[in-house]
Amino acid sequence: MENLDLISILGSTIRLSIPLIFTALAGLFTERAGVFDIGLEGKMLFSAFAAAVAAFMTGSPWLGLLAGITVSVLISLVHGFASITNRGNQIVSGVAINFLASGLTAVLGQAWFSQGGRTPPLAASARFTEIVFPYADQLRDTGFLGRFYANVISGHNILTYLAFIAVPASWWVLYRTRFGLRLRAVGENPGAVDTAGISVTFLRYRATVCAGILCGFAGTYLAIAQSAGFVKDMSAGKGYIALAALIFAKWRPVPVMLACLLFGFLDAFANFMQGKSVPGIGEVPVQIFQALPYVLTCVLLAGFIGVARPPKAGGVPYVKER
Amino acid sequence: MSTASVPLPNWITYGLMPFLNLVVAFLISGVVVWFIGESPLDAVTLLLQGALGNGEGIGFTLYYATNFIFTGLSVAVAYHAGLFNIGSEGQAYVGGLGAALASLALDHYVPWYVTMPFAVVGAAIFGAAWALIPAWLQAKRGSHIVITTIMFNFIGAAMMVYVLVHVLIVPGKMAPETRVFLEGGQLPKLDWLIALFGGKIGAAPFNVSFLIALVMCFVVWVLIWRTKLGYEIRTLGASPTAAIYAGIPYVKTVIITMLISGGLAGMMALNPVLGASARLQVEFVGGAGFVGIAVSLMGRSHPIGIVLAAILFGVLYQGGDALSFDMPKITRDMIVVIQGLVILFAGALEYLFRPAIVRVWQRFGKA
Structure with missing residues (x-):
């Protein structure tokens, strides 16, 4: 491995982790409230499509973001309606949302733009573009720290920095507010919350809305920050990796960020290693890196790296009276 | 109240x-069709004509239905034990490896009816093996089976791509697939069954797997409602605590149920791999495992309901194909x-x- 370019790997680690961080935080809210959310993938895809369409129509990335969040919240409410109000199976509801997202975005994309399910490419002014921090260009050539500042810290778009703000913000909401305390309680013992005179239904709905907002950021990032338009099935399993990261982090905000960065790093490293050979081993198949996040999560679930204890009431609809 | x-x-x-x-x-769905500017009524007519209008359409419909019967049964068996097997997709994918290996090993030497039992067992064993670790994790470690089976879908997909790209690929070819099986490694078409009703099968890959699927429906019915194991599975699904109190071994029942479920999912591979394309290809499952969830739910986890729901989804698949051809x-x-x-x-x-x-x-x- 002659030129292991750590700085550029770290830079792309950040770029690949952002949708995972937003999505895993979204899952954190719903799952801590006791609602399983397999539909993260679908919400991300729906919001990516909405953001790309709105940004193309209006030319404004912020309206794209707004559209992405709105659609994602609406889909969250469908999930809420099925799994909270109708006490339907939460996993089935999530699977349905993923199907719908994959199908409907492609059908509408083809019907509106006739480009094989893509949306037309966006101009730079309709996207979230890179922000260059002060002195980044001057520091680029001044040793390791300078390059780190220029390529890893600086040079991302605004959503990237929002993702890193969303992590402490989610922590604060979940652990330092009354809403967060109740939200965590409703995921462990909804009966107790109900007895205290707090509506389980309303709490869980608010949790799914929080998740919808965060998924909206993730989808918007995919469509109009990382790329310049929507491509059919562009979420490509990221929602499931985010779910794995959420479990790997044992349903806690800061570890969620670290798990997402780890999985993003694996992705970036796999891209870097493609076609390169390791001395003594030869070329490492890229599939190993693709499978590694899931393998690690299963090993964790098996209890070999600490114990992952999910919220107790997860997946169980709450029935007030029997 | x-x-x-x-x-x-x-x-x-x-x-x-x-x-x-x-x-x-x-x-x-009709509203969506109307929204993009086509007539829903015309769409339904085209869909039904494409799926059921002639022998070839019916052949394709039943070919798709065969996939969904297998995956639907797979989900249903696990569901009776209160387990949500969302991993039929991956189990079917890995099952394809077992079926393909049997065909690759035998197709030079024996006719199809000798290969078939080996392919069935191979597909079932590989599918079951892919369900084993999630089953063990659920039974022994309490890890949620939904999560672990999702993870195994992705691990399986990565593994199968590796196997096809690096091991089973035909040297000198670009496409990541095995060589085409000879006749001894293929399942013959059921053209006589369609001809019995006066139709022509045409290019439809409707094959013997359909009959295997129907046999499996009967086997699953016997298993769930007429055997001791089936009783234990249903008891476990109704109330795990009551089942354990009654002396039903939790770990053993969970693992056996998931092995059966994985085996049924694996057998789905017979239909596309041995019946239709006569080779193992990347992503040949194409979401049939997830459709199995819908089929099992709609069929209320009963074999007869599953067959009906599978045919409904078969109609949608084949009719949708025809529809996209006629309504661009x-x-x-x-x-x-x-x-x-x-x-x-x-x-x-x-x-x-x-x-x-x-x-x-x-x-x-x-x-």
């Missing part, structure tokens, strides 16, 4: 409610939309109309 605990007669629970849910799903504005992705809506309404929102039906029933029906 809440309406959730009011008992309703079976014909409402198993007939009227799924029917209403389906109607709503199709109505919304409607792409093949429309099938995915309809599937999503059917899963949403028949699965997740299955109790949508229950409160209203209960009120009507209490007022008029009970008299």
